[in-house]
Amino acid sequence: xxxxxxIEQLRKVYTSPPPVAAQVRxxxxxxxxxxxxxxxxxxxxxxxxxxxxxxxxxxxxxxxGPNGAGKSTTVGILTTRVRPTSGQAWIGGAEVWQERVKVxxxxxxxxxxxxxxxALTAREILTYHAAYFGMTADExxxxxxxxxxxxxxxxxxxxxxxxxxxxxxxxxxxxxxxxHNPSVLFLDEPxxxxxxxxxxxxxxxxxxxxxxxxxxxxxxxxxxxxxxxCHRLAIVDHGRVIAVGTPGELKRSVPGGxxxxxxxxxxxxxxxxxxxQIQGVTEVQQPPExxxxxYADRGGTLMxxxxxxxxxxxxxxxxxxxSEPSLENLFLHHTGRSxxx
Amino acid sequence: xxxxxxxxxxxRDGRVARRNFLPLLLQNLVQPMLFxxxxxxxxxxxxxxxxxxxxxxxxxxxAISMLLSGLQAxxxxxxxxxxxxxxxxxxxxxxxxxxxxxxxxVVAGSIQALIAGGVVIPTAWLVLGSxxxxxxxxxxxxxxxxxxxxxxxxxxxxxxxxxxxxxQIGIMFSLIVGPMIFFGCTYYPWSALASFPIxxxxxLLNPFVYASEGFxxxxxxxxxxxxxxxxxxxLIGFNALFFRLGLRQFRRKAIG
Numbered sequence: 001x002x003x004x005x006x007i008e009q010l011r012k013v014y015t016s017p018p019p020v021a022a023q024v025r026x027x028x029x030x031x032x033x034x035x036x037x038x039x040x041x042x043x044x045x046x047x048x049x050x051x052x053x054x055x056x057x058x059x060x061x062x063x064x065g066p067n068g069a070g071k072s073t074t075v076g077i078l079t080t081r082v083r084p085t086s087g088q089a090w091i092g093g094a095e096v097w098q099e100r101v102k103v104x105x106x107x108x109x110x111x112x113x114x115x116x117x118x119a120l121t122a123r124e125i126l127t128y129h130a131a132y133f134g135m136t137a138d139e140x141x142x143x144x145x146x147x148x149x150x151x152x153x154x155x156x157x158x159x160x161x162x163x164x165x166x167x168x169x170x171x172x173x174x175x176x177x178x179x180h181n182p183s184v185l186f187l188d189e190p191x192x193x194x195x196x197x198x199x200x201x202x203x204x205x206x207x208x209x210x211x212x213x214x215x216x217x218x219x220x221x222x223x224x225x226x227x228x229x230c231h232r233l234a235i236v237d238h239g240r241v242i243a244v245g246t247p248g249e250l251k252r253s254v255p256g257g258x259x260x261x262x263x264x265x266x267x268x269x270x271x272x273x274x275x276x277q278i279q280g281v282t283e284v285q286q287p288p289e290x291x292x293x294x295y296a297d298r299g300g301t302l303m304x305x306x307x308x309x310x311x312x313x314x315x316x317x318x319x320x321x322x323s324e325p326s327l328e329n330l331f332l333h334h335t336g337r338s339x340x341x
Numbered sequence: 342x343x344x345x346x347x348x349x350x351x352x353r354d355g356r357v358a359r360r361n362f363l364p365l366l367l368q369n370l371v372q373p374m375l376f377x378x379x380x381x382x383x384x385x386x387x388x389x390x391x392x393x394x395x396x397x398x399x400x401x402x403x404a405i406s407m408l409l410s411g412l413q414a415x416x417x418x419x420x421x422x423x424x425x426x427x428x429x430x431x432x433x434x435x436x437x438x439x440x441x442x443x444x445x446x447v448v449a450g451s452i453q454a455l456i457a458g459g460v461v462i463p464t465a466w467l468v469l470g471s472x473x474x475x476x477x478x479x480x481x482x483x484x485x486x487x488x489x490x491x492x493x494x495x496x497x498x499x500x501x502x503x504x505x506x507x508x509q510i511g512i513m514f515s516l517i518v519g520p521m522i523f524f525g526c527t528y529y530p531w532s533a534l535a536s537f538p539i540x541x542x543x544x545l546l547n548p549f550v551y552a553s554e555g556f557x558x559x560x561x562x563x564x565x566x567x568x569x570x571x572x573x574x575x576l577i578g579f580n581a582l583f584f585r586l587g588l589r590q591f592r593r594k595a596i597g
Contacts, residue, residue, distance in 0.1 A: 014597070073597075081433065082597035101343070104436045115427035119357040125431075131349035132435035176431065 002057035003092040003106055003183035003215055005078060010087035012048040012073050012239075047073040049239035050087070055217060055232075060210050062230035063219040064327065066337075070239040071219035072112060075188050078217070079109045091184055105133070108177030112188040112219075114169045116161045122172055123148065123157040126179050133180035140179075147175040151205070167198035174205060185209055187218040191225055203229050223327040235331060242334045247327065254333050255282035257325035260294040260302060263318040264310065267292060274309035278302065287336040291319075295333065299324065343437035347445055350432055354449040358414075369410040369457045373402050374468055380528065381469045396474045397564050399465055400556035401527035404490060406461040408525075408552055411454030411494025412501070412518070415446050419502025420510065423594045433595055443499060443591040447584070450495030451488070458487055475560040482569070483559045489576040490552040496580060497548065499587030503594045525549025530557060532565035548583075551575035 048070045055061040063071045076082030078089055080100040088095055094102040117125050126144040135143070148157045151171040161169060170190065177185060187206070191199045206229060210216050220226050226233050227247045235242045235250070243250055251257065264271065267286070275284050275294060280302060283295040296302055299322040310317050323329055332338055358365060381398045384390040422429035432442045466473055477483065505513055524544045526534075531554050534541035544550050554567040555576065567575075 076597055079434065081430075081595075101436050101438065104434055107434075109430075109434055111427070111430060113427060115430045117353075117428045117431065118426055119360065119428075120353070124353075124356070128349060128353045129431055131352070132346040132432065134343075134345045134436075 002213065004057040004059070005053070005055035005061070005089070005091055005184065005215065005217060007051055007053040007074070007078075007089040008087055010048050010051045010074065010077060010089055011085045012046075012070075012077065012082065013085045014045040014047055015043060047239055048077075048084075048087075051236070051239070051241055053234055053241065053244065055215060057215055058210070058213050060206065060216040060218070060229055060231045062226045062233045063217070063236055064221065064223065064226045064233050064331075065219075065236035066221055069236045071221075071236060072188055073239075074236075075109075075186050075217070075219055079107055079186055080104055105180075106183045108180065108182035108185045110170075110173045110177045110185070110187040110190055112192070114166075114173060116164075116169055116172060116176075118160065118162050121158050121160055122153055122164075125161065125172065126176055129176050130179045135180065143179055147178060151175045152201075166193050167195065170194060170198070170202065171205075174202070178209065182214070184215045184217065187216070189219055189221070191220070191222060199225075226327055233327070235327070235334065237331075237335050243330065250327060250330050251325050254325060254329045255295040256280070256297045257329070258296050258299045258302075259323045259329045259332060260296060260299060260306070261291060261319075261321040261323070262294065262306065263291040263320075264315045265318060266315055268313065268315070271310065271313035271315045274313045275306065278305045278309060285333075285336065287332075289337075293332065293336075295329075342441055343435070346435045346437045347441055350435070350442065350445045351449055354445070358449075358453060365410075365414075365453075366460070368413070369406060370460065370464065372409075373406045373461060374464060376528075377402055377465045377468045381465075385472075386470075392472045393474070395469045395472055396561045397530065397557070398528060399462075399469065399473060399475055400560045401525075401529075401553045402465050403458055403461050403560075404549065404552035404556050405522055405525065405527045407454040407458040407487070407490050408494040408497075408549060409518070409522075410457035411450045411491055412498040414453040415450035415495045415498030416502035416505075416513075417510075419446070419499065419591075419594075420505060420507055423503070424507050429595075439595050440588055440592070442595075443503075443588055447492065447495040447499055447587070450498055451491040454491035454494045455487060458491070474563070476562070477560070479559050483556075486552075486555045486559055486572070486576070489573070489580060490555065493548055493552065493576060493580050493583065496583035496587050500583050500590055503587060503590035521547055521549045526553040526557075530554070530565050531567055545575075548575070548579035551579065 051070065051074060063074060065071055073082055077084050078091065078096055080096055080103055083097060090096065091103045091106050094106065096103050120128065123144050126147060127140040130140040130143060148154045151174065153168060153172060156164070156168065161172065164172065191202055194202065206216055230247060232244065232246050233250060234244045243253065245253070272284055275281060275292070280298055281294050281296045285293040287293055307317065328338065377398065381395045385392050385394055429442065433439050501513055501517065524547050526544065527549065531550060534544065551572050555572040557564055558566040558569060558572060
């Protein structure tokens with residue numbers, strides 16, 4: 001029953017635009033390269049660049065990263081919908097590409113984009129799904145009734161889903177993924193587009209599923225979700241894993257914890273030297289988009305020292321932004337970019 | 342192969358088809374019946390066409406109705422599924438090899454084509470009025486033919502549905518399906534093309550020809566028609582071709 005996930009050196013290079021399984025909402029894929037050939041240009045997108053991970057049985061594990069980081073491709077490979085270019089992955093003891101049918105019995109999948117069957121009613125969506133997994137008619141009906149009730153969809157159970165709200169569709173998608181009692185649940189960006197109330201309900205549902213000893217893997221670019229819900233996280237960017245750990249560990253790994261983002265009229269060596277001397281400042285970085293990032297053990301109380309340092313170096317402060325210890329800061333520290341960008 | 346999952350998917354398609362029975366019936370029947378009425382009734386009654394044309398037309402209409410309904414039954418949902426609704430993802434995650442999801446679609450489309458054929462025969466007969474001379478003297482040939490044509494229709498639908506996008510549906514009809522109908526020996530026997538020798542050879546690349554000529558040979562053998570071996574050879578060959586092509590395109594769409 002205890003089923004974990006193991007990923008070894010997964011690489012995925014798309015040589016044509018990805019089909020439904022791995023399409024990403026919004027942003028462009030990362031790492032688009034046009035290799036120059038004598039005659040023609042070749043389309044190549046490196047979506048995953050050697051990812052290795054281990055998810056323990058019974059864990060809620062999150063993949064956190066911006067759009068195009070490779071999160072959906074990772075989930076696509078683990079759910080048998082994307083063929084890896086190289087590397088291997090296992091759900092329990094089953095290799096995801098070699099033993100696809102076995103893997104499909106173990107997993108439940110909630111895709112990023114709603115993919116409910118618009119020709120069927122809510123109840124039928126659940127019962128047909130269960131029928132694909134070989135459940136008897138009685139079992140299917142009983143389980144569908146139970147899940148419709150638990151997911152607060154009973155009153156709409158005999159309606160076609162065309163008129164359902166985004167939150168209802170998302171709940172039904174999760175109910176469907178749970179119909180056949182999977183050991184591992186995958187959720188790709190589960191709370192995108194949900195109102196705060198529905199998001200909390202969703203988190204409760206995920207926690208309840210996990211409380212029965214099942215494993216959950218979810219992707220998100222929402223730091224609050226990663227922080228609140230996940231036991232452990234992998235931060236991914238450009239198809240690579242940047243950091244892995246519990247939210248607490250990851251946050252503590254940021255030097256100092258606080259980040260003070262500063263904009264100056266001019267940045268010179270004298271200014272950098274002055275800022276580095278301030279007590280409590282652990283690191284000064286120059287992010288690619290300009291300005292300076294100070295990693296420090298406190299925030300606001302540092303300001304008088306920063307103002308003095310700037311005056312001493314002959315620089316004028318244009319803008320200040322202070323952020324408390326967070327996963328956002330961790331991402332910033334490793335990539336020089338904000339997750340929200 | 343997982344028979345339970347396969348049958349459950351057939352059940353799902355059956356449920357959806359029953360729910361949309363009337364629109365489906367109209368979609369598949371109105372156009373052929375208009376042709377039957379104008380060419381088979383108006384033109385013959387007015388004396389512009391001989392009465393015997395009715396019997397020549399009917400087999401072609403059966404072929405075309407089966408082909409179009411089977412083709413549409415697979416191609417339209419495939420295009421929508423892969424592009425917008427993504428409904429198919431749930432079936433791709435069912436515990437069986439994904440190729441069976443495509444095969445199930447072909448089986449469901451074939452059944453729909455057979456039903457369309459079964460409905461068209463009496464309806465067209467009724468519209469044509471008296472003077473139709475068709476024979477059911479070779480029932481086994483007719484059944485084998487109907488099954489081959491039905492599967493062919495669905496396999497062509499799978500190939501087109503997994504190769505084209507929503508934006509190309511119009512093109513599919515005007516550039517692919519349209520010419521296939523009009524050069525498919527639906528409204529005339531293949532022998533009528535004798536005065537266009539090059540065209541007569543080229544249309545043999547059109548799978549619709551074997552369906553129309555096949556039904557003509559089975560139901561109205563009094564007219565000139567392609568030899569039975571040629572018909573069955575052509576149908577089996579095109580079935581194999583489109584089935585392989587369709588599965589290849591399906592795999593490309595379904596796996597990243």
